[in-house]
Amino acid sequence: MNQRANFSALPVALDPAKAVYDFTIPANQPWTGIVRRGQVLRIVDVEGQQAVDTLFYALADTSERYSAQDTILEQGAPYVTTGTRLISNIGNVLATVIADTCGRHDTSAGACSCEANTVRFGHHTKYMHACRENFIVAMSRHGMTKRDIVPNINFFMNVPIEPDGKLAIVDGVSRPGDHVDILAAMDVICAISNCPQVNNPCNGFNPTPVRVMIFDPAIA
Amino acid sequence: MSEAAHPAIDTAATIEALRKRYEELKAAGDSAAPRALPPPTEAGAAPLADKDIIHRETIPGGWYATFTIAAGHGLRLVNTSGTGGVSLFAWNARDTSERYNSADTVKIQWTAELRKGRVLFSDMGRVLFSIVEDTTGAHDTIVGGSTPASNLRKYGRADLRSTRENMLLAAAKHGLGLRDLAPVISFFAPVAVGEDGALGWRDGVVKAGDFVDLRAELDLIVAVSNCPHPLAPDTAFDPGPVEAILHRLPMPAADDLCRTATAEARRGFENNAAYALA
Numbered sequence: 493m494n495q496r497a498n499f500s501a502l503p504v505a506l507d508p509a510k511a512v513y514d515f516t517i518p519a520n521q522p523w524t525g526i527v528r529r530g531q532v533l534r535i536v537d538v539e540g541q542q543a544v545d546t547l548f549y550a551l552a553d554t555s556e557r558y559s560a561q562d563t564i565l566e567q568g569a570p571y572v573t574t575g576t577r578l579i580s581n582i583g584n585v586l587a588t589v590i591a592d593t594c595g596r597h598d599t600s601a602g603a604c605s606c607e608a609n610t611v612r613f614g615h616h617t618k619y620m621h622a623c624r625e626n627f628i629v630a631m632s633r634h635g636m637t638k639r640d641i642v643p644n645i646n647f648f649m650n651v652p653i654e655p656d657g658k659l660a661i662v663d664g665v666s667r668p669g670d671h672v673d674i675l676a677a678m679d680v681i682c683a684i685s686n687c688p689q690v691n692n693p694c695n696g697f698n699p700t701p702v703r704v705m706i707f708d709p710a711i712a
Numbered sequence: 713m714s715e716a717a718h719p720a721i722d723t724a725a726t727i728e729a730l731r732k733r734y735e736e737l738k739a740a741g742d743s744a745a746p747r748a749l750p751p752p753t754e755a756g757a758a759p760l761a762d763k764d765i766i767h768r769e770t771i772p773g774g775w776y777a778t779f780t781i782a783a784g785h786g787l788r789l790v791n792t793s794g795t796g797g798v799s800l801f802a803w804n805a806r807d808t809s810e811r812y813n814s815a816d817t818v819k820i821q822w823t824a825e826l827r828k829g830r831v832l833f834s835d836m837g838r839v840l841f842s843i844v845e846d847t848t849g850a851h852d853t854i855v856g857g858s859t860p861a862s863n864l865r866k867y868g869r870a871d872l873r874s875t876r877e878n879m880l881l882a883a884a885k886h887g888l889g890l891r892d893l894a895p896v897i898s899f900f901a902p903v904a905v906g907e908d909g910a911l912g913w914r915d916g917v918v919k920a921g922d923f924v925d926l927r928a929e930l931d932l933i934v935a936v937s938n939c940p941h942p943l944a945p946d947t948a949f950d951p952g953p954v955e956a957i958l959h960r961l962p963m964p965a966a967d968d969l970c971r972t973a974t975a976e977a978r979r980g981f982e983n984n985a986a987y988a989l990a
Contacts, residue, residue: 556890561854561857565942568910583860601815601819605816605835606837607836607838612976615982638835643895653909655905657824658822658824691734693731
């Protein structure tokens with residue numbers, strides 16, 4: 493839990509021209525990438541109001557992975573924002589959110605799936621593309637299966653939990669170009685589903701591309 | 713992933729139609745649930761007859777237990793000592809890749825307030841458990857259970873028993889491991905989320921003798937951990953025992969509360985029924 497101190501001297505601004513990796517994930521599509529310890533992953537909501545379902549796994553042993561409950565408990569609050577340490581299922585810091593132009597990201601509501609969609613929106617939505625389909629395909633490249641998928645972070649998705657427990661996915665609060673910067677505290681695999689959901693407002697009913705960049709502060 | 717599979721949604725009319733349908737569903741979800749859900753079970757109500765009890769086990773403070781439960785049977789957790797939090801995780805006994813999904817459970821039902829009349833969903837759009845009796849109506853699946861780190865913060869020691877390690881041990885007894893675990897639900901854990909998003913604990917809600925009755929809706933493997941919730945106000949690690957009682961329940965009636973309280977529950981049980989036939 494002491495890794496944070498090791499990363500106190502951070503670049504205050506990252507120049508996109510100096511990214512060591514730069515890719516635009518098309519609407520509805522998955523992505524995985526390896527972010528090395530000390531590198532910064534930037535996720536850009538290019539057009540705004542686009543949910544980006546995101547998971548992290550320790551590269552050295554993928555049975556260690558992001559834990560929403562550990563992250564919420566450690567932080568004492570149920571949303572992800574600047575300063576949130578993303579904690580693994582065995583209590584280690586995977587990464588820290590070091591910049592966030594949006595302000596609040598969900599980590600309670602998880603990813604959409606064909607199966608859950610039938611319950612949420614009706615059986616007629618079973619055969620619509622969903623985040624879990626993306627995760628399964630993307631994570632198969634790293635030897636992982638459905639078993640390895642756990643409740644994730646939904647960057648740029650707004651799911652307020654009200655004092656009475658009521659919870660709803662409301663319109664995304666992100667504007668075009670909003671981004672989060674995530675500093676890896678260990679070598680991690682990041683898996684993203686650029687959410688294809690059109691049955692609720694998480695994508696403004698119109699899925700759009702997102703851009704991922706990786707910066708190496710040693711050369712940025 | 714072809715274009716044909718994802719037809720472009722680029723007209724304002726399409727966006728508007730999708731939004732309208734969503735808002736209708738949400739309005740139905742918001743208004744139907746509170747109307748249908750009864751108050752918490754009264755203390756002393758719903759007694760179990762000896763002939764209906766299949767197995768009973770006292771789980772000492774700090775310990776865990778696992779059970780296999782046939783669909784239709786009940787698991788009663790009795791908080792005999794009034795301890796602050798008893799955590800649970802469950803897998804489909806037929807295919808353990810199907811398991812409790814906290815996110816789907818709160819998202820599908822539009823609420824993190826899980827109480828009598830609500831259900832617990834798997835990751836496959838099916839119902840694992842119905843909450844058929846419940847004296848507290850105060851359970852938590854947002855924060856979950858204790859960990860070595862939370863024990864260190866709370867009690868000054870990381871080597872005390874924790875729900876994290878209990879769940880790993882329970883999973884192992886069924887050939888399962890770290891990859892098979894995911895966020896848990898903690899009963900008797902009145903976690904409050906403030907307007908500002910800060911997490912708190914409502915004192916005075918959990919009482920000795922509180923119980924929750926869960927009806928298995930698939931054949932399940934269940935893990936129960938008796939460690940205090942990390943936000944519970946205890947300052948010395950000394951949890952009391954809880955009683956786990958497996959018991960027979962009558963067949964659910966056609967108007968069964970949990971099966972009919974919401975449109976979402978109805979659809980979840982439709983998925984269960986189709987699976988049972990497959």
